[in-house]
Amino acid sequence: MRIVVGIKWVPNTQAVRFDPETGTLIRKGVPSIVNPHDLPAVELSLRLRDEVGGEVIAISMAPPPAAKGLELVLGMGVDRAILVTDRVYAGADTLATSYVLAKTIQKINSEIGKVDLIVFGQETIDSTTAHIPAQVASWLELPYVYYIKEATVVDGGRVRVVRELEEYLEEYELELPAVLGVAIRAFKPRPVTLSMKLRSKIEKRLIVWTNDDLKLDPRCTGLRGSPTIVAKTIDMPEVPRRKEVFKPRDAREAARWIVAKMLEDDKLRELLYRSLWGVRG
Amino acid sequence: MSSAIDCSKLCPEWPCEQPSEFKNVWVVIEADESGLSEASLQMLTPGRRIADKLGEKLVGVLVGYRVSHLAEDVIKYGADEVIVVDSEALKTYYPRVYALTIVELARKYKPSVIFVAGTKRGREFAPYIANTLKAGITADCTDFDVDVESRDVLLIRPPFAAILLAYIKTPFRRPQIGTARPNVFPVPARDESRKGEIVFENVANISEGRMKLVSRRRVSRGEVGIEKAEVVASGGKGVGGPEGFKYLEELAEILGGTIGASRKAVDAGWISEDRQVGQTGKSVKPILYIAVGISGVAQHMIGVREATRIIAINIDPEAPILSQADYSVIGDYREVVPALIEELKALKEKGPEAVEEYIKWLREIEGKR
Numbered sequence: 089m090r091i092v093v094g095i096k097w098v099p100n101t102q103a104v105r106f107d108p109e110t111g112t113l114i115r116k117g118v119p120s121i122v123n124p125h126d127l128p129a130v131e132l133s134l135r136l137r138d139e140v141g142g143e144v145i146a147i148s149m150a151p152p153p154a155a156k157g158l159e160l161v162l163g164m165g166v167d168r169a170i171l172v173t174d175r176v177y178a179g180a181d182t183l184a185t186s187y188v189l190a191k192t193i194q195k196i197n198s199e200i201g202k203v204d205l206i207v208f209g210q211e212t213i214d215s216t217t218a219h220i221p222a223q224v225a226s227w228l229e230l231p232y233v234y235y236i237k238e239a240t241v242v243d244g245g246r247v248r249v250v251r252e253l254e255e256y257l258e259e260y261e262l263e264l265p266a267v268l269g270v271a272i273r274a275f276k277p278r279p280v281t282l283s284m285k286l287r288s289k290i291e292k293r294l295i296v297w298t299n300d301d302l303k304l305d306p307r308c309t310g311l312r313g314s315p316t317i318v319a320k321t322i323d324m325p326e327v328p329r330r331k332e333v334f335k336p337r338d339a340r341e342a343a344r345w346i347v348a349k350m351l352e353d354d355k356l357r358e359l360l361y362r363s364l365w366g367v368r369g
Numbered sequence: 370m371s372s373a374i375d376c377s378k379l380c381p382e383w384p385c386e387q388p389s390e391f392k393n394v395w396v397v398i399e400a401d402e403s404g405l406s407e408a409s410l411q412m413l414t415p416g417r418r419i420a421d422k423l424g425e426k427l428v429g430v431l432v433g434y435r436v437s438h439l440a441e442d443v444i445k446y447g448a449d450e451v452i453v454v455d456s457e458a459l460k461t462y463y464p465r466v467y468a469l470t471i472v473e474l475a476r477k478y479k480p481s482v483i484f485v486a487g488t489k490r491g492r493e494f495a496p497y498i499a500n501t502l503k504a505g506i507t508a509d510c511t512d513f514d515v516d517v518e519s520r521d522v523l524l525i526r527p528p529f530a531a532i533l534l535a536y537i538k539t540p541f542r543r544p545q546i547g548t549a550r551p552n553v554f555p556v557p558a559r560d561e562s563r564k565g566e567i568v569f570e571n572v573a574n575i576s577e578g579r580m581k582l583v584s585r586r587r588v589s590r591g592e593v594g595i596e597k598a599e600v601v602a603s604g605g606k607g608v609g610g611p612e613g614f615k616y617l618e619e620l621a622e623i624l625g626g627t628i629g630a631s632r633k634a635v636d637a638g639w640i641s642e643d644r645q646v647g648q649t650g651k652s653v654k655p656i657l658y659i660a661v662g663i664s665g666v667a668q669h670m671i672g673v674r675e676a677t678r679i680i681a682i683n684i685d686p687e688a689p690i691l692s693q694a695d696y697s698v699i700g701d702y703r704e705v706v707p708a709l710i711e712e713l714k715a716l717k718e719k720g721p722e723a724v725e726e727y728i729k730w731l732r733e734i735e736g737k738r
């Protein structure tokens with residue numbers, strides 16, 4: 089079984105801080121990481137491979153530094169990785185990104201071997217759209233399903249999955265090839281091992297494809313192939329808040345202050361009267 | 370109006386279409402055995418506004434099995450017209466079948482805009498619709514507007530960890546597709562007297578031959594849904610462990626609310642995922658949000674923008690939450706929350722007559738400081 093897993097190299101959004109002096113975003117020096125929500129997808133891919141045999145190929149469309157991220161998942165035990173990188177892919181929205189990924193998967197399918205399963209993390213921490221799995225499924229016209237919590241291969245030709253919606257647990261069976269979006273936190277990723285990392289370095293398991301390999305029409309990739317355009321960005325407007333901060337002498341004073349503030353505040357007084365005494369305030 | 374598009378400059382995989390061929394604002398309305406999806410009805414609110422700005426019709430697209438009787442309701446919530454596909458082929462939800470049904474309708478009617486509620490299903494099928502039409506899609510919008518000159522819809526969303534707000538448009542492609550999380554917009558007021566046209570459509574048999582539903586069961590949550598709670602007592606990393614949530618439960622109970630959590634508390638396994646508030650969790654809009662041991666990163670705060678008031682309890686005098694809350698107390702929640710529970714219990718005992726006493730006390734200590 090050949091499994092392709094998608095990886096995104098993203099800025100660590102948790103490390104982004106505001107400059108309180110200027111009120112702007114400090115983007116310089118924000119380290120990049122493998123999108124954390126991709127790691128459960130890698131873990132699921134490895135488990136399925138370990139169960140039924142075959143190989144896991146990680147792919148990423150990104151600038152060259154993303155090689156580091158692919159080296160990391162190779163260190164988890166991924167069999168090979170393909171970095172798809174070219175200037176003409178820069179500035180892509182999700183449609184143009186999914187186009188390059190779908191074409192990469194088709195090339196793997198024809199040149200390396202038949203792809204049975206395509207696995208993605210649910211969403212990325214930097215853009216959080218959750219578009220890519222469905223869009224790749226659309227280009228390849230494959231069945232797909234999101235929010236996977238469990239997956240097993242049945243009879244070699246199908247995958248049985250459990251997924252969770254707001255109020256339902258659903259079990260589906262999909263014919264292969266298929267596309268899966270793995271739920272956030274669904275599978276605990278295995279650690280990176282030094283021996284795996286070294287093995288992949290020595291055996292040159294990371295390869296690079298550019299547009300010389302994929303030969304895509306530049307009108308379909310990057311900024312040009314993106315229907316959406318960012319017209320402008322602004323800093324997120326602040327919600328007006330009262331910002332009253334109290335340093336109490338003890339917990340009792342803290343509690344009294346909170347209750348008094350609630351009673352003084354029209355909106356909260358109303359709520360307190362209702363919840364404590366069932367009457368209008 | 371935008372000028373004509375030179376199709377030779379576009380990706381040849383895209384159909385050659387002019388934006389001027391497209392008209393009307395669509396809202397995809399999800400429905401099941403329990404009725405219309407509230408999240409879908411919420412999308413009629415921005416839908417109505419954008420349709421009015423464009424001077425076009427607001428159309429509800431109701432797709433499902435045995436849903437025809439619900440079409441009138443969609444009109445009463447503000448649609449001018451409803452397109453209904455009521456088919457046994459849609460009895461079981463499959464993302465591709467659902468998406469391709471709407472794709473087929475969109476190819477026939479050419480709407481200018483499609484709004485989809487960002488329910489779990491909506492987030493699953495909407496990108497397939499967009500991609501099949503080779504149209505742009507913008508997820509998790511917090512607002513929409515119209516660029517008056519070009520008549521492009523502006524889809525406004527917080528990318529990059531909720532610190533920025535981006536205005537996105539798709540000037541060369543139609544329909545312009547956007548999703549918004551549940552509870553970002555209110556359900557429009559229902560108008561019993563509203564009339565509109567209902568159109569029944571049959572879509573050529575689309576079936577999902579390569580995927581089948583094996584089982585489906587309701588997960589009972591029991592408690593009040595966090596999205597609807599008037600009070601949410603929420604715990605973060607600073608709570609330190611699952612035990613801490615017991616205090617928060619008790620506090621929430623007195624105030625008639627429920628408990629929430631930050632991503633870090635969920636990641637740590639202290640509380641279930643359905644309680645998570647923030648960008649990867651839920652958006653809530655309680656009257657009171659109590660943030661306990663929550664530092665206040667942007668990814669969390671985006672989920673509480675609609676809270677009427679925020680009270681923060683945090684031990685760290687430098688925590689960013691303090692400048693984003695209405696009332697903050699610096700202190701150890703292990704002491705402050707039990708004291709607050711006691712104080713509320715005492716107030717409940719004493720009755721409304723005691724209120725004056727608190728206000729008087731507040732004036733005194735504020736006078737001293």
